[in-house]
Amino acid sequence: MKKRMVIIGATSGIGEQLARLAIRNGYIVGGTGRRVARLKALKDELGDNFYTHQMDVTLFDEAKTALHNLIDRMGGMDIIVLNAGISNHPASSIVAMEQKVIDVNVSGFVQLFGEAFQYFRKQGHGQIVGISSIAGLFGSSRAAPYSASKAFISTYMQAYRQRCNRIKEDIPVTDIVAGFIKSEMTEGKRGMFWVAETDKAVEQILHAIEKRKPVAYITRRWRLVAWLIHLMPDRLIDRLW
Template sequence: MKKAIIVGATSGIGNALAKILVENDYMIGITGRRKTELQKLKKLNPKNFSISAFDCTRENNSEKLEDLVAQLDGLDLLVLSAGTGDLNENLEYEIEHATNQLNVIAFTEVVDWAFNYFEKQGKGHLVAISSIGGLRGSRMAPAYNASKAYQINYLEGLRQKAKNSKKQIYVTDIRPGLIDTDMAKGEGQFWVATKEKAAKQIYGLIKRKKTVGYVTKRWRLISLLLKTVPNGIYKRM
């Protein structure tokens, strides 16, 4: 039976993906700040879930993850689904700081720990949920888009390290568009997918060990448009 950890499983994509992995014979360690939500998930399959309630921005992530690995007796897959972001047109520093604390600082600690664990083990699969927002900047959410750009580039760097290590380490960057979770903010949204649909597609990407995946698939078209819009036009949007 494969062993996985999902960092950020109390709600949203991480929660839906945990259910799919359990249905496919995974033992899973689930984390998040809200212990009651983790306990609800565990009740669905008590034997296959181990829980660890902690805040990525305030705890020793390495210590917490090592404890979960001990409970699972191994690790094949780590999915980092914890993230935050708020609209911040007025550039309130507290909002930007909170976004960077989770999306940059905690993100780096978790993915570094996972990569080093898999490198020592000689194999493993690291999956992180970034965002299509990381492809360009945003006047409405500067720190969110910038932090997701950081994640995209960091994961690319880890893929290079994995390739050079000549070990069976896979790094997957999942770039969602709009998903019906607490992260989807603003009016006039389109192509909003359910978290269940997103999780199902993510599981398919995990099985195929894809390097980059857009969820849902149609957001790949938007990604191509974002990359080709001239700077002169984009800055007026």
């Protein structure tokens, strides 16, 4: 029986390429996003095994309804990939911009994580995948809300992983710790290195999902960077970022 994967945030970058790869590998895939035209174009490309639903993760009640509607049309859900996220947002002030990042990356994530967790508990199995970032390992003066939001995601997923172990639920929680990957979000940004092609990154992401890994660094070399960051004293990190 084909596995059913829902990708929250499937209209660009990692989410879009993951949808393509999953379809090629025999999954039934549901994709969400705010941009209807992009969802329609992806549906036209991927065909009958790809289902779509418009979703704004900051409209919490509507997003929950959209998720369950999509699950019903797909005939179920085995895996959810929580990929929706932003690094900045046009706004009238820094405070408003930072609040928008938190609304999307933290509040939107938590709402849909909770819906998926309860769905999988009732079903008896399922997998939750969250896209965090190497940026979550340290505070960044240039992207304070983004780095903080990704740290939250990793810690939140770790706590739920422990909870599932304690209550013996068959719900693996996979933290995809992404380094620099070519996408609209990283386009034009300075100071990046080891920038991975989207296809290569997504292949490693799908492999980590299928192996039900608790944590996966994408691409794998970023594990070394994470190790070095953990060894650095705070006074050095504060000078670097």
